[in-house]
Amino acid sequence: MKLYLTLIFEFFKIGLFAAGGGLATLPFLNALADKYPWLTSDMIGQMVALSESTPGPLGINMATYAGYMAGYNTFGSPLLGVTTAFTATASLVAPSFIVILIVSRVLDRYKSSLIVNDAFSGLRPAVAGLIAAAAWSVIGTTLFNFTASVFGQKFLLPEIILFAALMLVTNLKPLKKLHPLVFIAFSAAAGIAIGYTVGW
Amino acid sequence: MEHNETAAKPTSLWQLFSAFMRIGAFTFGGGYAMLPMLERECVTKYGWVSKDELLDYFAIGQCTPGVIAVNTATFVGKKERGFWGALAATVGVVLPSFVIICVLTAVLANFAEIPAVKYALHGIRVCVGVLILNTVIKLVREKIKDWLGYLLYAAAFAVVVFLKVSPVFVVIAAALIGIVRGFITRRAGREGK
Numbered sequence: 001m002k003l004y005l006t007l008i009f010e011f012f013k014i015g016l017f018a019a020g021g022g023l024a025t026l027p028f029l030n031a032l033a034d035k036y037p038w039l040t041s042d043m044i045g046q047m048v049a050l051s052e053s054t055p056g057p058l059g060i061n062m063a064t065y066a067g068y069m070a071g072y073n074t075f076g077s078p079l080l081g082v083t084t085a086f087t088a089t090a091s092l093v094a095p096s097f098i099v100i101l102i103v104s105r106v107l108d109r110y111k112s113s114l115i116v117n118d119a120f121s122g123l124r125p126a127v128a129g130l131i132a133a134a135a136w137s138v139i140g141t142t143l144f145n146f147t148a149s150v151f152g153q154k155f156l157l158p159e160i161i162l163f164a165a166l167m168l169v170t171n172l173k174p175l176k177k178l179h180p181l182v183f184i185a186f187s188a189a190a191g192i193a194i195g196y197t198v199g200w
Numbered sequence: 201m202e203h204n205e206t207a208a209k210p211t212s213l214w215q216l217f218s219a220f221m222r223i224g225a226f227t228f229g230g231g232y233a234m235l236p237m238l239e240r241e242c243v244t245k246y247g248w249v250s251k252d253e254l255l256d257y258f259a260i261g262q263c264t265p266g267v268i269a270v271n272t273a274t275f276v277g278k279k280e281r282g283f284w285g286a287l288a289a290t291v292g293v294v295l296p297s298f299v300i301i302c303v304l305t306a307v308l309a310n311f312a313e314i315p316a317v318k319y320a321l322h323g324i325r326v327c328v329g330v331l332i333l334n335t336v337i338k339l340v341r342e343k344i345k346d347w348l349g350y351l352l353y354a355a356a357f358a359v360v361v362f363l364k365v366s367p368v369f370v371v372i373a374a375a376l377i378g379i380v381r382g383f384i385t386r387r388a389g390r391e392g393k
Contacts, residue, residue, distance in 0.1 A: 015266055018265065046309065049313075050304060051301070054301060055224065055227055055228055055300065056296055056300065057224070057270060068301065068302055081306070085301070085302055089298055093267075095265050095266060096265050097270070097287075100260075100264065100275055100286070103260060103264060115382070117382070118382030119378045120256050121382065122352060122381065123375050124252060124255045124343055125352040125353040125356070126353065126370055126373075127258050127262075127356075127371070128339045129354065131332065132357045133356070135333045138329040139329040139333065142325045143329070159326055162326045163330060166330040170330055179240060180226075180237050187323040187324055188324050192323070195316070195320075200322050
């Protein structure tokens with residue numbers, strides 16, 4: 001029972017203070033690993049790898065992993081691990097859920113206010129700039145391999161060819177309207193094919 | 201413009217839940233990487249929000265606690281169906297992560313080490329870059345109309361990429377600039393009369 005209360009307290013705190021999401025929660029999780037026996041720094045490494053390799057928001061993936069480990073390592077049961085994973089994940093989400101409900105209500109009330117509209121008119125182009133920055137960093141790390149090569153060999157041609165092909169295909173008139181997940185599934189298959197033939 | 205028949209009927213909780221479950225299940229990389237999926241489901245397919253509103257939610261999500269994906273789900277759900285809509289959308293976006301991580305941690309802890317998984321992710325990451333880039337190009341074309349817009353866009357990009365400024369400051373500064381601009385134009389309008 002004490003473990004559940006600890007998880008509620010710790011993950012509510014992370015959810016409340018880690019603004020910007022995803023990797024912003026990592027320092028908090030490192031602090032948990034220093035403080036509690038059920039999470040170790042070895043697990044943190046595996047947690048990040050697993051969270052980045054699976055779909056879904058990074059912060060949620062990491063909270064579920066840490067919560068699961070807390071229950072599994074304390075009680076030795078995968079089933080109880082699921083219950084602690086649920087506790088951690090729900091506690092992480094709760095603060096932002098509450099805050100957004102309040103912000104949403106305030107926003108509704110001042111929707112027609114001039115100042116709010118002026119503020120958003122400045123915000124929208126800036127947010128487009130922030131999204132462009134995100135695109136820059138994703139493209140930079142995949143095409144130009146700013147980070148160390150994971151696969152031993154540095155051979156960038158496949159990435160650039162796949163990028164160019166996808167850029168073309170996603171902008172072709174008949175294919176443009178396809179759901180993004182079609183392209184994601186296709187590129188996963190292409191990734192496996194390239195990996196086993198020419199290598200990344 | 202394509203008409204969607206769902207616009208006439210009120211949104212069901214199941215639609216909110218299932219749309220956000222698709223978003224949660226097929227977004228890799230989190231944060232802004234989910235914009236193409238969000239836009240597809242919430243703007244193009246169901247018309248729940250406009251592109252402007254999506255950008256507004258992202259701006260707010262940058263400054264409020266929590267994961268941006270979850271914040272946006274809560275916003276859209278609340279707007280469509282109030283509290284229960286917010287809950288349905290939020291549970292929907294979280295559920296795939298929760299199930300996948302629990303299952304993999306229990307039975308396949310070294311999932312990330314499997315070569316086929318690494319290769320597939322490598323391909324997916326290239327695709328995520330393409331999808332975000334397409335979204336940015338469309339946004340700039342449709343949403344930025346004046347020189348101040350282009351300036352704010354370029355400045356936000358530059359200070360985050362090259363000066364590593366926190367996006368929170370970018371959001372606050374841009375909001376202030378928007379307010380000042382509105383004040384000046386209204387004042388000029390009044391004096392013009």
